[in-house]
Amino acid sequence: xxxxxxxxxxxxLNGTVRIGGSKNATVALIPASILANGPVTICGVPxxxxxxxxxxxxxxxxxxxDVRSSDTIVIDPTKMENKPLVxxxxxxxxxxxxxxxxxxxxxxxVEIRMPGGCYLGPRPIDLHLxxxxxxxxxxxxxxxxxxxxxxxxxxxxxxxxxxxxxATINIMMAAVHAKGRTTIENAAKEPEIIDVAxxxxxxxxxxxxxxxxVITIDGxxxxxxxxxxxxxDRIEAATYIVLAAAAAQKLxxxxxxxHHLESLLSKLTEIGVDMEVDVDRVTIKxxxxxxxxxxxxxxxxxxxxxxxxxxxxxxxTQANGQSIVTETIYTERxxxxxxxxxxxxxxxxxxxxxxxxxPTPLSGAEVEATDLRCGACLVIAGLIADGVTTIRNIYxxxxxxxxxxxxxxxxxxxxxxxxx
Ligand code: EPU
Numbered sequence: 001x002x003x004x005x006x007x008x009x010x011x012x013l014n015g016t017v018r019i020g021g022s023k024n025a026t027v028a029l030i031p032a033s034i035l036a037n038g039p040v041t042i043c044g045v046p047x048x049x050x051x052x053x054x055x056x057x058x059x060x061x062x063x064x065x066d067v068r069s070s071d072t073i074v075i076d077p078t079k080m081e082n083k084p085l086v087x088x089x090x091x092x093x094x095x096x097x098x099x100x101x102x103x104x105x106x107x108x109x110v111e112i113r114m115p116g117g118c119y120l121g122p123r124p125i126d127l128h129l130x131x132x133x134x135x136x137x138x139x140x141x142x143x144x145x146x147x148x149x150x151x152x153x154x155x156x157x158x159x160x161x162x163x164x165x166x167a168t169i170n171i172m173m174a175a176v177h178a179k180g181r182t183t184i185e186n187a188a189k190e191p192e193i194i195d196v197a198x199x200x201x202x203x204x205x206x207x208x209x210x211x212x213x214v215i216t217i218d219g220x221x222x223x224x225x226x227x228x229x230x231x232x233d234r235i236e237a238a239t240y241i242v243l244a245a246a247a248a249q250k251l252x253x254x255x256x257x258x259h260h261l262e263s264l265l266s267k268l269t270e271i272g273v274d275m276e277v278d279v280d281r282v283t284i285k286x287x288x289x290x291x292x293x294x295x296x297x298x299x300x301x302x303x304x305x306x307x308x309x310x311x312x313x314x315x316x317t318q319a320n321g322q323s324i325v326t327e328t329i330y331t332e333r334x335x336x337x338x339x340x341x342x343x344x345x346x347x348x349x350x351x352x353x354x355x356x357x358x359p360t361p362l363s364g365a366e367v368e369a370t371d372l373r374c375g376a377c378l379v380i381a382g383l384i385a386d387g388v389t390t391i392r393n394i395y396x397x398x399x400x401x402x403x404x405x406x407x408x409x410x411x412x413x414x415x416x417x418x419x420x
Pocket of ligand 1: 024025027094095122123124125126127129162163164165166167188235306307328329330348372373402
């Protein structure tokens with residue numbers, strides 16, 4: 001029986017929402033932990049199904065995973081064995097590819113099924129593989145699995161054609177034990193990359209420059225266990241901020257790093273959202289009156305994040321005039337627009353842009369979360385729509401938003417799960 005999320009729209013939200021640890025950092029920090037030769041304690045771990053899938057893979061490798069509290073896990077790789085990663089869990093998320101860099105770095109050998117994740121158009125991993133090859137690995141693809149092998153990894157200069165988040169992190173992990181110095185040029189600069197480098201450095205790695213476009217990694221012999229607290233999730237934060245602008249009377253979104261959200265906060269100011277930003281929180285007084293349309297172009301950090309354009313589109317359906325959203329990272333990331341149209345939105349998609357004409361009243365309908373951030377977009381739309389919205393395929397939402405029903409219910413939303 002399929003479980004769906006139902007939302008009765010039109011209830012004004014009030015109160016405080018606390019943001020959890022960053023999903024996209026967590027899904028890299030967990031595989032990175034296996035590079036240690038002792039237990040790694042990570043706190044701020046979000047309660048999402050991607051963490052469950054990674055824990056399944058860790059246990060498959062003989063890694064002890066001890067859940068200490070609701071947000072703290074201890075990962076002990078002392079007794080791990082390097083087995084082929086062929087479990088179904090590999091296909092449940094894209095980030096299972098971080099086991100490539102981590103296992104290659106630790107053992108010089110990896111066998112792993114093709115990773116899964118949200119369909120956002122083609123998502124090649126050629127840059128990851130080129131990076132591994134530059135360090136001395138051979139890459140084979142055989143019967144649906146990648147086999148990476150290196151007798152010895154040797155530091156090299158690697159220029160990324162695209163500043164890829166995944167390739168930057170994966171190469172960093174593969175290079176921590178490589179002989180000599182690895183330099184990643186045109187590295188991605190996302191905050192999650194700094195978080196992974198911070199963890200690896202606490203373990204004893206020598207990584208400099210994370211957060212800039214040149215990262216150097218000097219290989220070391222040993223990495224040890226450590227304690228690490230994950231940075232707050234800037235995409236979850238962005239989702240609740242946009243949601244507040246659309247549906248709240250007054251909402252405080254706390255446990256955020258406002259600096260990570262600059263591109264969104266300045267856009268929201270531009271379209272007329274009333275916000276007050278403090279060191280670790282933002283207070284939003286939502287109102288759909290007099291919102292102005294705007295144009296957005298997604299870019300690598302610190303530009304406007306592709307992960308936020310989908311939730312923001314729900315708000316733009318309520319702005320006066322035409323907004324143009326141009327997607328430069330994943331040119332097919334527009335499935336949410338077709339779902340919003342089922343609710344009454346007036347949106348035309350002509351890739352790589354969507355043209356959002358507002359304001360249009362939204363009305364509850366049956367819609368499908370085609371991917372994680374599409375799901376977030378539909379939750380926002382459901383909160384402002386007239387009547388009840390039914391969201392299907394909610395496993396996408398559960399991959400990245402912890403306790404979303406509970407968090408929204410606590411601030412006055414009428415949202416619940418139902419079995420169809
Ligand atoms: N790309 C290549 N070759 C590669 C790698 C990437 O052509 O080898 C291209 C991609 O197709 C894309 C661009 O480079 O057009 C950027 O991709 P990137 O590698 O940076 O993305 P990713 O690491 O696969 C992460 C996040 C995504 C987020 C993107 C962009 C994780 C687990 N995922 O993906 O998050 O959209 O960076 O910021 O960190 C999400 O959270 O909903 C999500 C999809």
